[in-house]
Amino acid sequence: MGVASTVESIHYHDVIIIGGGLTGLRAALQISNSGLSGALVSKVHPLRSHSVAAQGGMNASLGNVPGDDGASDDWKMHAYDTVKGSDYLADQDAVEKMCREAVATVYELEHMGTVWSRLENGKIAQRPFGGAGFPRTCYAADRTGHNALHTLYEQVLNKNFPFYEEFFVTSLVKDKGRCIGCTAIEIMTGKIHGFISKAVLMATGGFGRIFNRSTNALINTGDGQALALEAGVPLKDMEFVQFHPTTLYGTNILMSEGARGEGGILINSQGKRFMEKYAPNSVDLAPRDVVARSIEQEIREGRGYDGGYVHLDLTHLGSDRIMERLPGIRQIAMDFAGVDPIKEPVPVQPGQHYSMGGIDVDINGSTILPGLYAAGECACISVHGANRLGGNSLLETVIFGRLVADTIIKDINNFQIPDILPVESAVNDVEFKIKEVMGREKGANIFDVKDEMTELMFQKFGIFRNGQTMKKGLNEILKMENKLSELTPNNKDLAVNQTLIQFLELEGMLKIAEVVARGAIKRKESRGSHMRTDHPDRDDKNFLKHTIIGLEDNNLNINYKPVTLGMFEPKERVY
Template identity: 75%
Template sequence: MIHHYDVLIIGGGLTGLRAALRVSDAGLNGAVVSKVHPLRSHSVAAQGGMNASLGNVKGEDGTKDSWKNHAYDTVKGSDYLADQDAVERLCREAPTAVIELEHMGTVWSRLADGKIAQRPFGGAGFPRTCYAADRTGHNALHTLYEHVSGRQIPVYEEFFVTSLVTKDGRCIGCTALELMTGQVHGFLAKAVLMASGGFGRIFNKSTNALINTGDGPALALRAGALLKDMEFVQFHPTTLYGTNILITEGARGEGGILLNQNGERFMERYAPNSVDLAPRDVVARSIEQEIAEGRGYDGGYVHLDLRHLGAARITERLPGIRQIAIDFAGVDPIQDPVPVQPGQHYSMGGIDADINGATALPGLYAAGECACISVHGANRLGGNSLVETVVFGRLVAEKIIEDVEEMTLANDEPVKAAIKSTNDRIEGILRREGGELVFGIKDVMTNNMSNKFGIFREKQKMREGLDEIKKIQEQVGHVSLQNKERKLNQALIRFLELEGMLLLAEAVARGALAREESRGSHKRTDYPERDDLNFLKHTLVGLRDDTMHVSYKPVTLGVFEPRERVY
């Protein structure tokens, strides 16, 4: 079965739904394809908030926030690797994006004067983070879904995209496996927007939803697009010990403090000015070092203490966090400190896209966490990813609307051929017997990534890590599934996800090995300093003849000159 649309959006999170609404505003025929129901997308889990210089809360010295302040903090936070033109666009558009959501119905938390509340977040010079308690993603996603569903925009739920289809060097659609029936569908479109989220689950300790397997970047890479800055992986300082569920930075924004086993507020030593609210890379490394030097608790964690905030503030501002701590760690933050450790949280890298979301593959656009438009550079500030989703969800949709005006749909033939080859491939996988099971291999990969490409990196370990990835890639060719059915075969989906994850793991590894410096989240113990002379540039990874190639391209600098980052 082949479906025809002007614009096909892969992914039903904040970026995808925001784009879908914009495409619908323009009167174009658009659809969303998602491997889960849109409300189950990982956007729903975003807690702390969305940065925008509304200026509803004044800074410490009574001054008002501005998009320029937001841009400065973002560029500094990125360790100067972000493209400054993209950052400017993000920060200029951020207030509009927040207000748009408000107009659509999002229930933001409010100040006493009734305006949208804003709180301090790491690495930010002003209280800039707009929030809906600690359920900001949930509130925003439900709002967008309400409108998408109200406008009857077609959503292909529980469709797993199996390939992007190209013709004459242009992306013209995709194939997707309908989970419930096992049928492979074809989609033909004038433009395809990838908005499929991050790839955090290539690491074993991750805050990400289990579905965050990076399917989009892997599909794009195979189809001829490039990946950018894949080595920059954000480790969030505070994930719940045991399950690695996120404990929002907002907990520290509200006044929570980190304590080691000796009850010492150790962040005073690492970031004398910002203390617990230094950016994530700084805080994550500090915690890791405390643990490594024996000042953590057994098992490898420190304490996040919220008790001094009092029951009223905790229940009002951080109700979700309190519930998570009770449900998943048996700890009530009103009475006891919360055990936390760093865990993978965000993929700064992704599909190389320009300021309009266009990729190296004409017809394919990318936005949101799966993309690297490069507003986060080497380290993302808390609250900047949510705003990126809705700002670029809309802006990239606008570019697509402009571009498809003069385009016609390609003919069905290449999509038909792609359906056939996808069916052959699936049948081939299902026919295999013997070999290893998919689940064990996945654990080997995720452990390898955390052990060899974690918070502190070093050449020898990374070499071993890359060898291991290559070995697993070999093994995966022999994996077999017990379940041989076409209909609702989740083992098959997990296998297809794993194939893509191994590609991304290799891209992370190659980027990290080649970058012989420390910048933002990428910390090399063998190259501890930032090296602007040789590495103030973006890493690109492409696939040619099944071999990965690393190249570079310049960073778009601007008014903010690279300086040493001090917090």
């Protein structure tokens, strides 16, 4: 320890983990096992993290289920599918690391007590998933994220690891070119706290909620990416946003890819199985970018239902299979759309689902700012490139939660205990800022501006993009950013002021929206999830590279970085 503060709301821990989902909890377990002092800071109780909503499963080449010709799976095939799925934008060294570690990671969760679905022989069950050459996706019915999150929460709780629950992080603190902690609002009291640490790990998840149609939890507002950007750490490949093909019409709650993995099919308003036309080999199990575009095209060409959706038909699977393998999505369809998938098809449309881009980190999870690390969806180590395969995100969270914690454990001996003064002064800065925001004259409604932004992002930076509309969109984002200084909550109490929290989220979301927009406008090609009608082809000559956007003197600067190839040469991507 060795750091004492006269301010009661300053805390010291060797490592601060921001975010309590699968990545944050797995890292916490590793830090705890290493004997370092750590703490986890999260704006929600860890069990309310978005990881809990992951349905379909986790990819690992266990080979428990043989492939079509009786062949067995291995990590190289997993890597190949991942790289091809990424439209060759993934860094192949990172992919190799992930796919090699996948098997041990699934076993590790099993050893901690996760209840996986099982085959007749007692081994962990695996199902086919989009873009995968093997039935490789390990699952726990359609509640894989829930089962894994509860397991890791149990493990970390058992270590008496300190949690700061419902603390919203307001800034990262830098001193002498290092990250030495953060500040946070304790939401229930409104008090500002300072955290001093030798290392900070960002594990804050995605930014899906900058789009109005999203499968994401309402809390996925990209706070971590915005904090990093503000601290001078660039973001990578932010224009690559995954739209999941099958989200429930009306609420956009996820209908797992597992539904098609189990044999579900997509049908247009003419009663036709249209995926045969777009992906003759993989059909309904083509990767998500391909299927989402196909559905959108059917709808745009008048073969969707009124309101803009198609049908996901599971009725032929029969009641037993649906009840055993897909009970969660059946419940969701009944609760939120009044449809029982055993009896009738489910209305679905594409919706934002995943952020492939994120905080730029190297293969060890380090950012350019010493002491700051990132892992999971908030980071871009680039295992997903331009399009993530289903079943690879849960995998990424648990693997890199562990591995990046290992990086920290190794690096931390080189870090001195930081000074307290910069953290105290950062706390003052936040207090000052909040006072200023709360003292403003009443302006526009914060929630209306948020609605305007999320609608704009889906319309102008959605599944099909083009230069002209995107440029208009960027201008509108800039106008909204200017409006921020006029917004203020009506509620002036600091304790449990959720409107203030949403205002602070919105500031970051608009910055993230601008980064997405600028990256998308400059990338004049189509690759993976980024589909431009004015540049419909992939352009490896000019764009086989990562977009890197950083903040310098309050301006966003765009640079590019090469992609790490090695195992697989870029080829045309056909399914």
